[in-house]
Amino acid sequence: MKAGEPEEFIVDGRRLDGRRVDELRPLKIEAGVLKRADGSAYVEWGGNKVLAACYGPKEIHPRHEANPKRAVLRTYYSMAPFSVYERKRPGPDRRSMEISKVTRQALESVVFTHLYPMTAIDVFIEILQAQAGTRCAGITAASVALADAGIPMRDLVPACAAGKVGGHIVLDLFDIEDNYGEADLPVAIVPRTGEVCLMQMDGNLTQEEFEQAFELAIKGCMQVYEKQKEALKKVYEKRSEE
Amino acid sequence: MKAGEPEEFIVDGRRLDGRRVDELRPLKIEAGVLKRADGSAYVEWGGNKVLAACYGPKEIHPRHEANPKRAVLRTYYSMAPFSVYERKRPGPDRRSMEISKVTRQALESVVFTHLYPMTAIDVFIEILQAQAGTRCAGITAASVALADAGIPMRDLVPACAAGKVGGHIVLDLFDIEDNYGEADLPVAIVPRTGEVCLMQMDGNLTQEEFEQAFELAIKGCMQVYEKQKEALKKVYEKRSEE
């Protein structure tokens, strides 16, 4: 047992933070929060605080990276030095490089990049405060920022993890569950079609547990999707009022 | 009190190195000291030994950094590993990056960069031996090197610091005064017009002290200016003799 590991993860059907096994942490999404960016979103998801900004379509530098058939989508996931308990040194590490890559691939599945050949669309995800699940929060924020920037997409991309803690399959792990649990399974989907555009897993799951967790994560994504749509509706209303 | 701090900075009107409060350290400037550079200067100022070299106007790489309206002035301040007591690791650090920037801005105020569009003018400042005040010595050397290279300028740029040590406002701090003193105020000017093109300060000064130190630094600059002109006169004479 690792230092700090709790004896039980679920007591009387409630998790350590009071949630039920299939319950999301409190989620708040706001679109259009930054002035300079072409599109932006702020996500507060449990103890996660995440900003995403989108710039583009725009000229691409260096020129030889341009693609004559479609826009190049570039995503950068980054953590603020003060976003975690132990100060993080600035600059990309291996974890953030991997997350940037899978985030980009998830978003590429919905963005109509062929409409903007020879350009770049940049998406920046900044984790201001972390409490496990930041990649899902980041993808969730990023697709709202893209929509806020008016980038044509066939759908938004909500993301949510499920996992296994103390033998139970639960939705949306928070940090203690993530650190001491048995498995984490982040998933992102294209809600209109049900396609899966991001899928990772580490830990230990039987086939049955996997299928159960996968199903649960997809349900979580659908809840996140509703919040994304609300946020965009709100910002459109606000803008049309202005 | 820091280890090594002197009890008194001024005894009987004399500073620890024997100078009066408004006296410069011995200053020697020589122009045209390097063969490869288009222009160069060597400055010995108290315990500071500084070389500056100018290359340009010349083709600029990478091309996209070129400016169609003026030459790009680039300045690089750098300290030799053996220029300080504790060996300095080669390569730029944060301090030298800041000094390079303020040096460039000071020189930009006098160089007629619009005469050489699409080119670069590079100025390299190398601190061979340091005893406080190296940024002023570097700017002083750099503007002589520019003149030696025949770069058109509306004036030279002399630089000099004043500061506060042991409660006294003094000119041109040397290392002990710099380490244990209360304030350092480096200034560079355009002598013909009296304009101020570099100004930094750290420490603690009242408004009155500030005004006094500022005035003193400007007077110091004017003394440095005379030495700069002498050095250039000497090298022109020497060259016309050759």
Added chain:
Amino acid sequence: MKAGEPEEFIVDGRRLDGRRVDELRPLKIEAGVLKRADGSAYVEWGGNKVLAACYGPKEIHPRHEANPKRAVLRTYYSMAPFSVYERKRPGPDRRSMEISKVTRQALESVVFTHLYPMTAIDVFIEILQAQAGTRCAGITAASVALADAGIPMRDLVPACAAGKVGGHIVLDLFDIEDNYGEADLPVAIVPRTGEVCLMQMDGNLTQEEFEQAFELAIKGCMQVYEKQKEALKKVYEKRSEE
């Protein structure tokens, strides 16, 4: 005496690994071992295991590095992290930078680079297992890889070291001799003309010892040359059979 240093290097005319003073370690060369590379070679030389691959002539990036009069030959010597007892951190160090340079210069003396202006020819040397003499093994492999890629050359470049251990001039030092011996003299030649295209030395040799070791190294190169030719013959035969 360094820790681990043997008392004697040669007993009854035999070296610590059983060889005579003028005897090479077992040497095996195979050409055409990789599928992706345009040319390749594998060298097993005593405890050294070395792969070389050649790509080119090919387009050069960045474009401004292209030479309108000849191909640019680029060589990269690199050691796998597990090639030495103490794990080597990935990435070039000072030693491998120097070896890359002298390797390139040795190969440039034989490759008809003027036949392919504006292109690059890349040679990669990967040390998979090291037991002293890896630069000679690398050059030996590299010139076979170039030939295997069909790059026109006026000759192959065999390389071999001689040195001094325990007062004796010996051929082809292995690791214990290299670590505790008195001198190491790696040489590469152009066999058809006898020209010397690589020559380095560190240690301590009198003029007489130097001449003796130099002569011995050249003889070693000629033995290596035979193995190189055999390897190429074998791969051509194999290919014409296919």
Added chain:
Amino acid sequence: MNQDIIADIKKDHVEKLLDAGKRVDGRGFDEYRNISVEVGINERAEGSALVTLGRTKVMVGVKLSVGMPFPDMPDSGVLTTNAELIPLASPSFERGPPDEDTVELARVVDRAIRESGCIELEKLCIEEGELVWIVFIDLHPLDYDGNLFDACTLGAIAALKNTYMPKLEDGKVDYKTRTEEKLPVRDTPVEVTYCKIGRHIVLDPCLEEEEVLDARLTVGYNEKGEIVAMQKGGSGTFTKEEIVDIVRKGREKAEFLRQHIPG
């Protein structure tokens, strides 16, 4: 090339407005944009602040860690100020190692904090010569519309005054347990930035003004009104009188800024 022509046109526009006594955003020459300072907004940082200065938005986090003191200050804590100009905040910010603008920002903010002696570093010694507290100030602009110097210095001191010491056990920091004890802070330095555009001197440049300014002067003041830091920027110059004047009138602006710090 177009960039440069646009720059000229912009400069011309801003300057003509100033000639007519107007600023691009309608402010008085000597007026700050709207300021708000929120503190304690980050649960992972020991201290934090979110500063809004017009449309400029800056987050500052203070983290505490422990380590060796500097050899020449064996009984003193260590202060480290760092800035990141993340491209999320502006199209002109680039990824990669800190460039000279990033470094200058960090160093100029650091100067006011350090030279004012506002952090009682001598109280941050745990074991002389062996273990001291290290104070990391991270300046993190989120939305860039000019004058990061003033916004970041304000955020830094606001965050420092809001910093709680974490628990220390066996020489290791337990970040999850925050004590009641606050970081000892005894002064409230702030920085005030004026810029010169043509012949005009204006306070708190917004981005549109920064892009066309000739020269910039930032002055840091402690609570007593003493000058603790200065930095001139830009390729243009000031007259001696302009500088003395800016330093004088900046003092009351510093007092004004200070009133926005909560607590």
Added chain:
Amino acid sequence: MNQDIIADIKKDHVEKLLDAGKRVDGRGFDEYRNISVEVGINERAEGSALVTLGRTKVMVGVKLSVGMPFPDMPDSGVLTTNAELIPLASPSFERGPPDEDTVELARVVDRAIRESGCIELEKLCIEEGELVWIVFIDLHPLDYDGNLFDACTLGAIAALKNTYMPKLEDGKVDYKTRTEEKLPVRDTPVEVTYCKIGRHIVLDPCLEEEEVLDARLTVGYNEKGEIVAMQKGGSGTFTKEEIVDIVRKGREKAEFLRQHIPG
């Protein structure tokens, strides 16, 4: 631009073949290429393996060293997995610091090794909180023809099972003396990769297939058949059913792969 047109033509070609039930190299949709695994092929590494998967060739070296444990795991050895995509192995690999493909490869292989708990890290403590064994796994592709995930994971576990502990003297490693003792390894995780091209799902993509795939799914299994790692790649998507199906049928492929590990 030609590159992109060629890519389209290639994709069209590969997909049409699949529509006709054929793969570019004649394999069945659910078939691995020829596999060979040699171990103990490097005398400097404590453990090593050379994996050939069709024309893909990967060398894996395991080196042991000693160092400090992580503060939160004071009685546990440390595992570090590193990959290098050296340009010797492919014209598409570039020199320089690890790019995102290199990092992903290292991390996905690491995931199966780490999450399966195959290395008994708790047995690698030398002195609690002070000194533990550090296990370096270096993934070193030599010839790249697709599917590095499966080849490297297979090489990594084969090399680990073939790793001998070096001698330890006074807290220092004597690399020249190898003990009889083997690295304690209790499980044999492997990874299985399927890819989706158009509407087809095929096992073990070769390079020609990788270059045109829509999506990729890698699943790691331990000896019991439990899932220990997953990674989806590519800009395309899978349906839920496709994923569940891949995860199910991958299990027996894992068993098949495992049989190729010597000893």
Added chain:
Amino acid sequence: MNQDIIADIKKDHVEKLLDAGKRVDGRGFDEYRNISVEVGINERAEGSALVTLGRTKVMVGVKLSVGMPFPDMPDSGVLTTNAELIPLASPSFERGPPDEDTVELARVVDRAIRESGCIELEKLCIEEGELVWIVFIDLHPLDYDGNLFDACTLGAIAALKNTYMPKLEDGKVDYKTRTEEKLPVRDTPVEVTYCKIGRHIVLDPCLEEEEVLDARLTVGYNEKGEIVAMQKGGSGTFTKEEIVDIVRKGREKAEFLRQHIPG
């Protein structure tokens, strides 16, 4: 493209002069340019030298510091040689991390110093296995007109022979107090460089010659005239006889160089 044509013309010019028995600067084939060596010219360095070789000017600084010995040499000081080709010294030198020319220069100078055993490293042990002196030699060309190898090696040994030990207190160096004790140096290695242009072999190439040389051979000698280092450069070749001849005649040139070291 012009660069290459100019290079050809230059080479043709230099070679035709040599055919006529003349060098570009009028020297004999076997003649060094004017040499001067000043020592003790830097007050911050424990040892220093300024070498002028024709128009080439090189500063060398020796700094001493303390640190851990190498594990396999627990009772021996450590030597580190570093070069910086600062762009101040030549338009062909670029900023940034050391390139291969910089690294080669540092390593070839280091070779003569190290292999001659001139520094009595065994006397630089302070506490076996714990603390030893580290000798930093920094090669710092200021004006580049060819043949940095010979100039830098000469500067390095001159600076080393002029190096005073700083005071050591409680395992820390007090750089401000220099003792009377000198760094123990027992030999005076130097390096001699010849180059081949066409069929001619000339000593001490100036820049104009370096730019067109076919091959270069640098040989280091100790005081006894033994060879301690060699490095061939350039894309051309030497015959066996040329090399043997250069190594023989370089020996007396080494003696000549040595006479220029003060003290």
